[in-house]
Amino acid sequence: MPSQFEQKENRVAYLNIELPAEEFKSSLEKAYQRNKRHFQVPGFRKGKAPYQIVVNHYGEGILYDDAIEYAFPAAYENALKEHDLRPYSEPRLNLVSISGTDGLVMEARFALKPEVKLGEYKGIEAYRPKVEVSEEEIDAKIKEAQNKVARQLPVSDRALEKGDTVTIDYMGKKDDVAFEGGTAEDFDLELGSNTFIPGFEDGIVGKNVGDEFDLTLSFPEEYHAEDLAGEEVVFSVVVKAATFTQVPEIDDDFVKDVSETSDTVEEYRAEIRQELEKAGADQADRVYERNIVEQIADNSEIVMSDFLVEDDVEREIQHQIQQFEMYGLRYEDFLAYSGQTLEGVRQQMMPGSRKNLDLAYTLDALDEELALEVTDEEVEAMIVKLAEQSQISVEEYKEKYLEGKEDSRDRLEHQVRSEKLLDLLREWSLATDVEPDHDHAHDHVHDEHCNHDHDHDHVHDENCDHDHDHEEDEE
Structure with missing residues (x-):
């Protein structure tokens, strides 16, 4: 199975790969076996027509795509070994000629390792950012530590405030008819988080656990659901429970709880x-x-093939697609x-x-x-x-x-x-x-x-x- 190798500009390898007719014929037969259940030829039950009858009826080209899929990988690997090459990109394929009588000829182009002729690498002057720590940054880290050991306590003897987390049932109606996505039970909502449309959370602030009430609100004009954009609706709300976050005071006792090395607030700030x-x-x-x-x-x-860049970008796009799919998005x-x-x-x-x-x-x-x-x-x-x-x-x-x-x-x-x-x-x-x-x-x-x-x-x-x-x- 002969092949020819040529290196061209920008570190691109060209491999011309020939597969003789007798070898390519086996790939055509494999392609036939894979697909024969789909072939319907007059005079034969579906999937029962012999290879030559299928080729005569449909034309040999109906098998080419699958035949190439069978033939190319081994031929490509053999050509790489023949010329002792290592590709640095996926191959780009061009079909030169194909037939069961003459065999398969393909051209594969791929990137070779980039060529780097190093310039000066000693005595480089380069920017290094200054490292400065502000008191505000230390305060923020202490706040994080407070939140980690904070406790959630029930709201029992006061009206609801922003920052409280309420457990609610609600039903939204437009023209006295419940609309899609407007109803939930035992929904946990932090007041002030702006999770809901304007006015909803503010309407709960000041209420008490156990209250039942209606909120008459309007969806924003630019709301994504066209049937609700700018429309007036009524939410019936039941406040079933509420909690608030109790954070510890910043004192020496707090420091001993959160630090393994500091005993005082001053020492803790120095540690941070x-x-x-x-x-x-x-x-x-x-x-x-x-x-x-x-x-x-x-x-x-630096001499580098564009193929390397194209493959790198494609990997990144595929990674992004997978990340979206993880969250059920397209x-x-x-x-x-x-x-x-x-x-x-x-x-x-x-x-x-x-x-x-x-x-x-x-x-x-x-x-x-x-x-x-x-x-x-x-x-x-x-x-x-x-x-x-x-x-x-x-x-x-x-x-x-x-x-x-x-x-x-x-x-x-x-x-x-x-x-x-x-x-x-x-x-x-x-x-x-x-x-x-x-x-x-x-x-x-x-x-x-x-x-x-x-x-x-x-x-x-x-x-x-x-x-x-x-x-x-x-x-």
Whole structure:
């Protein structure tokens, strides 16, 4: 099964794959077996017509799609092995010729590993945000701690107030007829949360547990249900129960309940400040690292196929679709509601994807250039660190994530090298508190919720990582 390989511009491989007629015939027969139950040929019961009769009746082309599905994967893998190639993208296929008598000829185009010619990577001057912790931030963290140990108590001897959570039954009627979605029992509602249309929650404030009353209200003119938009309705409401949140006073007793190391409010504020400063410093380092690598990428020559970017964007879109489906929503509906198109979203994502891929492959090139060594002790220290982050023991971590996984050691070593590499880049660079031009710094940064697997994710946007953990091409 001959094939021809040619590398063209921007690291794109072209494979011309030929499948002889005798081999392609078996794929056509498999396609026939898969679909024969659907074929209705005069003189035969449905699904009983022989292969040649079906081909004569419908034409051979009715089997081509499924035959290619059977034939191509093995032919493609064999061609890759023949030329010792590793694709870095999904293949783009062009059908050159196809028939049962002459066989199958297809052209597969795919990305090779990007080529990076590193520029200067020492002495980089890059922006690192200042780390400052305000008293308001400390107050907010203390408020969080208060809320965690707060208690829900019943409202019994006063009128209802904003912030109370009420349990209600309600029925909404328009022209004395209950409307869809306007009735519920034992519904928990926080007053002041603006969950309901204007006036509903305010109408409950001041009432008491056990009260039954009507609220005459109007839906907003822009309400999504056209039959209710701007219409006057009446809600019959029963307040069945109510609770309020009791938060503890901020005193030394409270501190001893929520902190393992502090005994007084003053000590607790100092503890929180230290935690916030560490978190801020870690975040500043991530920003600093990204800015360093951005400049190194700008200093370097990177040749990359558009196929890599297209696949990266498609993975992100599929991830977003899955997230919508988790909540029972349709991505298509979101696009329509927001006035976007799928192709428009793709085009918006392209620059950010390319930017992040540039940074990822720049780091890969630096990793290869420096060839940092990793010791067994460093790998073990990484395991301890990851186990602590997962809040499990080292033994549990090894059993859950490492045992029985062939590439686990390689991935750990890669992670250790990545951290050592970034440590070196920070050491070799000069931090400045002069913030770069906003447009230049963020034009090509992914949305914060992107999700692209790559081992260098800590120099990308906080929630992004890219997957191209491939071996080097053999050329």
